Amino acid sequence: MAVYIQVLENLQRDGKNVISSELLARTCDVNPSQIRKDLAYFGEFGVRGVGYYVQDLITSIKQALGVDRVWKCALVGVGNLGRALLNHREFRLRGFHIVGAFDCDPFKIGEIVSGLEVVCSRRLKEKVDELGIEVGIITTPPERAQRACNYLVDAGIKGILNFAPARIEVPDDVNVEYVDFFHHFYAVAFNVTLALQD
Amino acid sequence: MAVYIQVLENLQRDGKNVISSELLARTCDVNPSQIRKDLAYFGEFGVRGVGYYVQDLITSIKQALGVDRVWKCALVGVGNLGRALLNHREFRLRGFHIVGAFDCDPFKIGEIVSGLEVVCSRRLKEKVDELGIEVGIITTPPERAQRACNYLVDAGIKGILNFAPARIEVPDDVNVEYVDFFHHFYAVAFNVTLALQD
DNA sequence: TGGTGTGAATTAATTCACAGCT
DNA sequence: AGCTGTGAATTAATTCACACCA
Numbered sequence: 001m002a003v004y005i006q007v008l009e010n011l012q013r014d015g016k017n018v019i020s021s022e023l024l025a026r027t028c029d030v031n032p033s034q035i036r037k038d039l040a041y042f043g044e045f046g047v048r049g050v051g052y053y054v055q056d057l058i059t060s061i062k063q064a065l066g067v068d069r070v071w072k073c074a075l076v077g078v079g080n081l082g083r084a085l086l087n088h089r090e091f092r093l094r095g096f097h098i099v100g101a102f103d104c105d106p107f108k109i110g111e112i113v114s115g116l117e118v119v120c121s122r123r124l125k126e127k128v129d130e131l132g133i134e135v136g137i138i139t140t141p142p143e144r145a146q147r148a149c150n151y152l153v154d155a156g157i158k159g160i161l162n163f164a165p166a167r168i169e170v171p172d173d174v175n176v177e178y179v180d181f182f183h184h185f186y187a188v189a190f191n192v193t194l195a196l197q198d
Numbered sequence: 199m200a201v202y203i204q205v206l207e208n209l210q211r212d213g214k215n216v217i218s219s220e221l222l223a224r225t226c227d228v229n230p231s232q233i234r235k236d237l238a239y240f241g242e243f244g245v246r247g248v249g250y251y252v253q254d255l256i257t258s259i260k261q262a263l264g265v266d267r268v269w270k271c272a273l274v275g276v277g278n279l280g281r282a283l284l285n286h287r288e289f290r291l292r293g294f295h296i297v298g299a300f301d302c303d304p305f306k307i308g309e310i311v312s313g314l315e316v317v318c319s320r321r322l323k324e325k326v327d328e329l330g331i332e333v334g335i336i337t338t339p340p341e342r343a344q345r346a347c348n349y350l351v352d353a354g355i356k357g358i359l360n361f362a363p364a365r366i367e368v369p370d371d372v373n374v375e376y377v378d379f380f381h382h383f384y385a386v387a388f389n390v391t392l393a394l395q396d
Numbered sequence: 397t398g399g400t401g402t403g404a405a406t407t408a409a410t411t412c413a414c415a416g417c418t
Numbered sequence: 419a420g421c422t423g424t425g426a427a428t429t430a431a432t433t434c435a436c437a438c439c440a
Contacts, residue, residue, distance in 0.1 A: 001384065002378060002380060002381035002384045002385075003365075003376075003378075003381075005384075006363045006364065006365070006378065007364075007365055009363075010340055010341075010363075010364050010365075013340075013341070020398090020399060020400090021399075021400075022399080027365050028365060029365070030432095031432070031433060031434095032399095032433095033401095033402095033432080033433060033434070033435095034431095034432065034433080036399090036400060036401065036402085037401085037402080037431095037432085037433095039400095039401095040400080040401055040402075044400085044401075045400095046399075046400050046401080047399085047400075047439090047440065048398080048399055048400045048401080048438070048439045048440055049397075049398050049399055049400075049439065049440045050398080050399070050400085050440070051398090051399065051400080052400090065384050065387060065388045065391075066387045066388055066390070066391030066392075067383075067384050067387045067388075071383075071387055080285070080286060080287075080288075081286070084282035084285075084286070087278070087282075088278060088279070088282070089278075090380075091383075094380055094383065096383050134390065135383075135386060135387070135390070142204075142208055142211075143208075143211070158390050158393055158394075159386040159387070159389065159390040160386070161379075161382055161383065161386055165204045165207075165208075166204065166205075166208050167201075167204070167205055167208075167225050167226065167227070173393060175385075175386055175389040175390060175393070177382040177383075177385050177386050178201075178382075179379050179382050180200060180201075180204065181359075181377050181379075182200060182288075182292055183200035183201075184359055184375040184376075184377050185265075185269075185289075185292065185294050185333075185359065185375075186199065186200045186203075186263050186265055187200075187373075187375050188333060188357040188358070188359055188373055188375050189263060189264045189265045189269055189333070189357070190199075190263045190264050190265075191357065191373040192264070192332065192333070192356050192357040192373060193263075193264030194264075195356055195371060195373070196356075218420090218421065218422090219421075219422075220421080228410095229410070229411060229412095230411095230421095231410080231411060231412070231413095231423095231424090232409095232410065232411080234421090234422060234423060234424085235409095235410085235411095235423085235424080237422095237423095238422080238423055238424075242422080242423070243422095244421075244422050244423080245417085245418070245421080245422075246416070246417040246418055246420080246421055246422045246423080247417070247418045247419075247420045247421050247422075248418070248420080248421070248422085249420090249421065249422080250422090397440100398439105398440090399438105399439095399440095400437105400438085400439080400440100401436105401437090401438085401439100402435100402436090402437090402438105403434105403435095403436095403437100404433105404434085404435085404436105405432105405433085405434070405435095406431105406432080406433070406434080407430105407431080407432065407433080408429105408430080408431070408432080409428105409429080409430070409431080410427105410428080410429065410430080411426105411427085411428070411429080412425105412426085412427070412428080413424100413425095413426085413427095414423105414424095414425095414426105415422105415423090415424090415425100416421105416422090416423085416424105417420105417421095417422080417423095418419105418420090418421095418422100
């Protein structure tokens with residue numbers, strides 16, 4: 001779905017108003033019926049004989065995914081990666097506002113990063129309640145990921161993005177997404193290695 | 199596979215020498231036979247009645263994936279994200295060495311970022327040959343992704359990581375991996391929205 | 397006429413269950 | 419005795435093919 005949004009937004013930028021599943025499929029490199037199934041799953045967004053209206057489709061998908069609003073996020077772990085994410089303004093553009101930065105290192109607490117004061121991780125619950133935070137972002141080293149996660153879960157957070165290279169345990173009602181771009185590097189390395197062998 | 203490496207490296211750090219598919223499955227949150235199938239696909243890494251030796255398994259998987267060596271990479275697009283990646287030393291640790299930084303903006307060319315001189319994208323072929331680069335990383339804005347891609351393909355690169363939010367067209371023998379962490383943000387938003395509705 | 401939405405057919409992925417080593 | 423490797427059974431995902439509607 002995220003891929004479709006991406007492609008549709010680029011189509012919109014290029015001034016396209018209508019798109020067929022056939023064409024959309026070609027750019028996404030998938031089967032046309034795949035696209036129709038995916039889109040029909042959330043509702044009847046298309047017009048028979050015409051295709052999909054790009055602008056309407058973007059709006060519909062975003063609504064269906066629940067990304068047609070602002071999601072307030074807390075970032076835990078103000079290291080290299082954490083700082084990079086805090087400074088990445090694309091997040092705000094996409095509706096994900098990082099409104100709290102947390103770390104357990106006393107030397108970092110109080111520091112201002114990208115306009116946010118770094119707060120002690122222990123105060124997560126307090127801040128989550130105060131600011132109405134719904135999503136947690138973990139950017140700690142792997143060995144501290146579980147602790148960061150526990151703070152987030154205790155604070156009542158139900159959605160977590162884990163950038164740390166470690167698995168974490170959460171209750172059933174908490175959703176975790178693992179973000180690891182080395183996965184993609186490994187995939188490329190593997191495929192290139194394969195291709196070289198033939 | 200990348201997940202297994204991640205988990206195994208953490209197990210190793212914790213001093214575990216042997217692991218069963220059952221235990222590994224629990225931490226990865228998958229079925230034990232899934233793990234056995236995946237691992238057996240590349241070779242017989244396990245020992246019946248015992249399990250898998252952690253250190254050996256890491257080595258074997260890395261070998262099978264082709265990540266037991268250094269991969270030289272070129273980064274195209276020295277913007278926000280590009281700079282963040284150039285400064286991220288984890289890449290070097292994992293064997294992915296960014297040895298060239300490219301951009302088409304004359305104001306950026308010549309600038310030194312993280313010890314690398316930014317070079318004009320047009321000189322990619324020359325530099326790829328000179329430095330023995332095998333992997334390309336695209337971190338341009340979406341509208342310039344295809345152009346960056348074309349330079350990489352012309353230079354003979356067979357593996358590309360595309361961080362730009364745009365699809366790109368490549369010949370059949372070139373492998374592209376799309377990296378987009380908004381995908382994960384959308385997934386969390388969607389799942390939390392679903393959970394809130396019930 | 398042209399392109400969606402969707403049941404049916406096909407293909408792929410996952411899980412089960414157990415033979416076979418150590 | 420215990421845990422892997424793997425064919426068989428099951429389940430899920432993808433693709434086909436066409437009815438239906440603008």
